[in-house]
Amino acid sequence: MQTELAELINSGESGTVELKKSFGKETIESIAAFANSDGGFVCIGVTNQGETIGVTVTEETIKDWLNQLKMVTEPSLFPRYKIFDLDNNRRVVVFIIQEYPVKPVACKGRYYRRHGASNHLLTADEIVELKLHSINVSFDSFTVPGSFDSLNRRAVAKFARYIEKSGRYKPSGEIGNDFERLGFTIDGQLTRAAELLFGNHRTAIHLGRFKSRHTIVDDFMIRDPLMLAVDEAMEFMKKNMRLAYEFTGELKRKEIWQYPLPVLRELLLNAIIHKDYRDPTDVIIKMFDEHIEFVNPGELYGKLKLEALHTDFYRAAHRNKLLAEAFYLTGEVEKYGTGFIRIRDLLKKDYPDTALALGCDSGVFRVSVGNPMSWTAPKTAPKSTRDQIVALLKKNPKLTKQDLMENLQKASGTIKEPIRILKKEGRIKRVGPDKGGHWEVIED
Numbered sequence: 001m002q003t004e005l006a007e008l009i010n011s012g013e014s015g016t017v018e019l020k021k022s023f024g025k026e027t028i029e030s031i032a033a034f035a036n037s038d039g040g041f042v043c044i045g046v047t048n049q050g051e052t053i054g055v056t057v058t059e060e061t062i063k064d065w066l067n068q069l070k071m072v073t074e075p076s077l078f079p080r081y082k083i084f085d086l087d088n089n090r091r092v093v094v095f096i097i098q099e100y101p102v103k104p105v106a107c108k109g110r111y112y113r114r115h116g117a118s119n120h121l122l123t124a125d126e127i128v129e130l131k132l133h134s135i136n137v138s139f140d141s142f143t144v145p146g147s148f149d150s151l152n153r154r155a156v157a158k159f160a161r162y163i164e165k166s167g168r169y170k171p172s173g174e175i176g177n178d179f180e181r182l183g184f185t186i187d188g189q190l191t192r193a194a195e196l197l198f199g200n201h202r203t204a205i206h207l208g209r210f211k212s213r214h215t216i217v218d219d220f221m222i223r224d225p226l227m228l229a230v231d232e233a234m235e236f237m238k239k240n241m242r243l244a245y246e247f248t249g250e251l252k253r254k255e256i257w258q259y260p261l262p263v264l265r266e267l268l269l270n271a272i273i274h275k276d277y278r279d280p281t282d283v284i285i286k287m288f289d290e291h292i293e294f295v296n297p298g299e300l301y302g303k304l305k306l307e308a309l310h311t312d313f314y315r316a317a318h319r320n321k322l323l324a325e326a327f328y329l330t331g332e333v334e335k336y337g338t339g340f341i342r343i344r345d346l347l348k349k350d351y352p353d354t355a356l357a358l359g360c361d362s363g364v365f366r367v368s369v370g371n372p373m374s375w376t377a378p379k380t381a382p383k384s385t386r387d388q389i390v391a392l393l394k395k396n397p398k399l400t401k402q403d404l405m406e407n408l409q410k411a412s413g414t415i416k417e418p419i420r421i422l423k424k425e426g427r428i429k430r431v432g433p434d435k436g437g438h439w440e441v442i443e444d
Contacts, residue, residue: 004313005084005092007417008041009050013117016040019048022055023065023093029119032073032107034097036122036130037114039315045092054090057083062093074106075329076168080338082312096313098338101321102183103134138321139277140193141183148176148185151198155225159198159330166331182329183322192277193322198225205233205272206282209240211289221282226272226323230265230332233285237264240287259292259354259369260346266339267367269332271296273323274365281364291370299360305407306360307388309340343369385418390427390441397438 013019016038018030023044034040045055062081070076077100084092104111104127111122113130122130156175163169163178172178179185184194195201201223209218220236222229242258271283276298286293300306301319308314318324327333334342340358347354347369355372359365385408392399392407399407404415422428429440 002084004311005043005082005094008094009043009046009052010417012050013048015114015116018042018117019046019050020044021047021053026119027095028069028072029107029112030114031069031077031079031095031097032105033112033114033119035073035077035079035100035105036103036112037099039097039099040114041313042095042097043092044095045086045090052086052092054086054088054092056089057091057093070167072108074170075100075325077105078168078334080341096315098315099317101134101138101318101324104130134321138318140196140320140322141191143186143189144192144195146190146195146199147188148179148190148194150190151194152200152225152228155198155227158227159326162330162332166329168331169329182325184326191322193320193326196225196277196323197227197326201225203275203277203280204282205229205268205285207233207236207285207287209287227326230268230272233268234261234265237285237287237292241292260351263343263346263351263369264292265332266343267294267369269327270294270339270367271365273327273333274298274301274319276319276363279363288370288374290374291368291372294367295364297364299363299365303407306358308408309358312341385415386422386427389415389418389422393428393439394441397440399439400434 008017009019011017016034017040018027018034020027020030020042021044027042027044030040030042034042044057046052062083066078070078077097079095079097081096082094084094086092104113104122111127111130112119113122113126114120160171160175160178164171169178169182172181176185179194180188184191184197190199196203203223205222207220207222208216211217218236218240222232224232238257238261244256246254246256268285271285271294275283275296279297281297283297284293284295286295298319301317304314304317324333333339343356347356354370355368357368357372359367388408389404392404396403401415401419404419408415419428423430427442429442431438431440
């Protein structure tokens with residue numbers, strides 16, 4: 001992890017990296033700017049020249065920073081962070097900001113975007129353009145027949161309760177107006193997201209309890225609005241897995257589920273939010289004696305690579321931006337693009353013998369969680385950055401450094417050192433000039 005921090009700092013300030021000696025007003029503006037752009041990293045305790053000086057902080061200090069950020073951004077931002085301890089009892093704090101799916105995000109009523117290594121204050125025309133671009137590129141933002149009055153009242157009421165409780169959005173007092181403001185309806189007409197979340201739709205979550213690959217003992221199809229379907233799917237999974245109790249001497253006994261419920265809910269939400277709804281295939285959940293499989297149509301979206309999901313520094317893209325925002329505003333999704341980080345942390349902490357496997361093939365994304373002896377896990381062990389560079393150059397020797405950074409989901413400049421080492425080791429060689437030349441991979 002210290003190596004990743006060094007690579008980040010050595011890359012210098014850029015469109016995805018900001019270096020700050022301390023936390024303050026400019027830090028918050030940068031976080032908002034990254035959310036309105038492609039995401040990025042803000043390193044606290046580092047000078048503009050890349051000198052690591054550290055800051056004296058505790059978890060309480062960072063909670064105060066996050067509260068400041070919450071109070072001045074709308075919708076409220078909750079970026080994840082990493083703390084790196086230095087030798088002199090000081091620390092570097094790195095905020096990891098995901099691109100906000102439905103832009104723009106305001107900071108004290110003003111809107112910023114990242115341009116190169118600085119923040120750019122948006123004009124009124126740029127704000128409108130960013131909003132339109134943000135919505136129109138999302139499949140779930142297109143309109144479908146129907147109006148707000150046709151939506152499921154129970155699903156709408158649940159959404160209204162949850163957004164008020166989460167504090168991530170300031171309701172207007174009239175939920176119909178909020179739907180227009182959030183983009184779930186456009187001039188009174190439903191979007192695909194509103195139909196999926198609150199209305200009648202033709203997709204489903206299909207759950208099955210299997211005794212073997214070909215023997216099913218329970219089957220359940222859910223076609224209710226997604227805002228309600230999540231709880232229904234969770235009830236089916238709870239009904240079909242083992243539950244034990246631990247008595248600790250306290251009045252209340254402790255429930256121990258076969259799998260951690262927050263992990264299953266996170267995987268379920270991930271499947272719903274990232275499904276390719278152009279594909280009529282259902283989200284499928286298969287429960288076996290010793291593991292559970294989640295399968296949803298749609299390979300990884302945008303530039304996200306499977307290998308990146310094994311790290312803590314990936315930046316996710318959103319196929320269905322309105323669905324992502326809806327579950328974020330209700331508090332169902334804690335932070336954007338952090339689901340698999342939380343899943344790994346939960347398993348490591350409470351279920352260390354429970355394995356996680358990810359796979360992407362034939363137009364679907366698969367996740368298995370449980371006893372690894374009961375499934376054929378895909379070969380998804382993460383490769384080092386250098387090995388990934390070599391693999392990419394074998395496929396296309398004409399890739400530029402910028403191409404490599406985009407393919408590897410790396411911040412600007414972070415591949416310079418791996419390339420230098422590969423050259424020194426004699427694994428790759430540059431043939432010709434930077435522009436118009438190519439790479440040669442030297443086989444053993």
